[in-house]
Amino acid sequence: MARALTLTQLKNKNDVTRTEIMRMVWNMSIPAILSQITFIAMQYIDAAMVGSLGAQASASVGLVSSASWLLFGITMASTVGFSILVGQRLGAGELDKARSLMHQSFIVNVIVAVAVVFFGLMISNSVPLWMGGNESIAGDSASYFMILVFSIPFFLMRVLSSSLVQATGNMKIPSAVSAATCLLDIFWNFFFIFPSRTYDLSFMELYVPGFGFGVPGAALGTVVAECITSVTIVYYLLRKSELKLVTGEKWKFCAADVINALKLGIPVGIENGVMTAAMVATTRIIAPLGNVALAANIFAIEAEGLCYMPGYGIASAISPIISQCIGAKRYDLVKRCSKYGIILGAMVMGLCGIVMYFICPAIFMIFTPDHAVRELGVKILRIEMLAEPMFGVSIVAAAVLRGAGDTLIPSILNAISIWGIRISLCLILVPTYGLTGAWIAMCIELCCRGTLLLIRYLYSPWKKTGTENRSLTK
Secondary structure: OOOOOOOHHOOOOOOOOHHOOOOHHHHHHHHHHHHHHHHHHHHHHHHHHHHHHOOHHEEEEEEEHHHHHHHHHHHEEEHHHHHHHHHHHHHHHOOHHHHHHHHHHHHHHHHHHHHHHHHHHOOOOOOHOOOOOOHHHHHHHHEEEHHHOOOOOHHHHHHHHHHHHHHHOOOOOHHHHHHHHHHHHHHHHHHHEEEEEEEEEEOOEEEEEEEEEOHHHHOOOOOOOOHHHHHHHHHHHHOOOOOOOOOOOOOOHHHHHHHOOOOOOHHHHHHHHHHHHHHHHHHHHHHHHHHHHHHHHHHHHHHEEEEEHHHHHHHHHHHHHHHHHHHHOHHHHHHHHHHHHHHHHHHHHHHHHHHHHHHHHHHHHHHHOOOHHHHHHHHHHHHEEEEEEHHHHHHHHHHHHHHHHOOOHHHHHHHHHHHHHHHHHHHHHHHOOOOOHHHHHHHHHHHHHHHHHHHHHHHHHHOOOOOOOOOOOE
């Protein structure tokens, strides 16, 4: 079998075949897909570790999960614009400008991280009450949320550095770091969640030390894991990557670069905020249904991740491809790579949905010993599997559009879809059908979202540019 072209080779070659494009898209996607699958597998174990403490412990985490995603999603927006611009500079062969953008991205993201941590600490005690949690879980929920907030600076540095390394076309290192974060999270959870204990093996007794912090220990494990891997990926970026520091090179803060990055990133930040706020609203609608419904909902979301994370893996691979091809003015490759990426995302997630439909009972047996939670979780998750192909379309199409610098309209479409369709349907269906109604609303909304983003992709202004095969600008 012929060796796949690298991104640099592809964008400099005029007579690119369909096979070469498909092979490169797939090869760049594989490390990211494996990373995302590993991430979900580790989340399964993480959820099972908390779930072993009982439905109340699972509900404590589930109650504030959507609020924590809101904070993390907003901070990630500050990385998006810089990664797009760096990819385009690399595509145009302007390494010095790409490195200058990298320097500025670190300054901006440190400021964002400090501000978000301060805000998160201010609201940590109030979040469980805002989410409608009862007194039995409010204390653990507040402690979990407060500790988790301290992981935000490390999380942001890891995401920023990973996105910049991905912009160079290197998917393996960021994927390995992501997987390592999950493994380390589980490793530290063993020490922080559970008390010291002795396992009686057939040939020896194994003593495992522990602090026994319970639910807050899960957040503490995340903080330590993020700290270790963020330092690792930052070191790689600055010392080993294509963007590594150059001795004696001077750079200066450029307001225009920051403004351009923010123009691209702010719509994504608003989108993340609006969409996660919708998840918060959904949790608030579900909370009165009780701890069993809350636990089933969070476990079903965790299980569904095995289906949609491969889509996000393909998306993380396709975005730097599009950015570099745009920078190189290879609009012919932009169109062809984006088409294959979207098709691949729909196919992979559709296949995962079929598999998950049949194996989800076994997945829930891993999560929790509570029979009522298992039964409800399987029921709602199978509803969602019908939407996986269109969910895949929405994920990859959004990544294509972002790679091309089209962030505003997709963000608006996502916001309209989740608030106008999902939340509206939840308010109508949940009072009658309970948690099942919420997941029916989610299934309908994801199909609509995929359709909206596919239409935006097909009629995007940048697709009308450069229909001929253009060579790399000098």
